[in-house]
Amino acid sequence: IDLRSLRAFRVFRIFRALKLIRYNRALHRFHVAAGIVKEEIILFFIVTGILIFLSASGMYFFENEAQPETFSSIFHSLWWAIVTLTTVGYGDVFPITLGGKIFTFFVLIVGIGVVTVPAGLVATALGKARKIEDEEKAKLRIG
Template sequence: MHTWLSSLVTDKNTRAGKYFDLVTQAVIALSLILFTLETVPELASYAPFFELAEAVIIIFFTVEYVLRFAAAGSKRAYIFSFYGIIDLLSILPFFLTLGVVDLRFVRIFRLFRLLRLFKLTRYTHALNRLKRAVDDIKEELILYVVFTLLLIYLSSIGIYYFENQAQPEKFRSVIDSMWWAIATLTTVGYGDIFPITAGGKLFTFFLLLIGLGFVSVPSALLAAALTRQFRHRNDEQPPSS
């Protein structure tokens, strides 16, 4: 039975394994859609239906967890693996809150339900190239995150000195100014907070001139690293053209 279970749960090449994966993915997608619809105020009257559907899904995921546990060679390794933890977190909150009265309390646990999403990534092999590319530029990425954080901090202090007196409500403290720094350096620019003094505008000008170059480098680096991964692939295979 062990072999049959293994081929169902972990082997993607057998027919049964394929169907098992397809069904699991469909149920995950369904649970996400239901979770989304639950938050729509207009559908509040369907709450009993949502609760029933949730219970059915939890049963499915529990059976799946038990099967995966049974199929695993090393039980211990499965429980403490990344996906083992994700699988457990997907179902555990439901059992922990059974009989609990205060629903507010439950809500916080439900946030863990999002983790169920990560199961989707189990099914893709194309991630390896991305993983190697990120590995390749790990130090550079960390350096840029540090740089970006420093830049956000420095620009928050700078804009605070320029704008605090003119807009004491919006630029209340350096912490409030950070919200401006983030929205500006990422060029999101919601428009809820922006400099109005000449000094603040000049400061923003130089900040953007210097800052934008740095903030957008990580994605360009990642693309370059991925391109290198492609070149390695192409050295093995003939090019597509």
């Protein structure tokens, strides 16, 4: 019998490592915080996906005639949209028309929110998780 195929079950060791969340307060707090903002984060990613598509479409509209090799389709414009909305801005693809530059300005302003909103959501959730943890400790002391 060849037992080498059983090596695939090593992946399940990850689940043992995840059990450590119970024993580490910071990891437990993060787990609670993730549960608190789960719906908001999902909604945020849906909105971000829509923003990426709208940004790529807009850039295609403004820049396709001036740069047909760079913005040859909405799909090719997705790279620019993702890099711009995440405020990375590699500089490899950029607008040259006035309309494209003005559009990019607004996309960059929206991109600041794309970066900061999840940070605020997670920070607020971690604060709530800490408050929940403190309330549970207080109940244990009293009870």
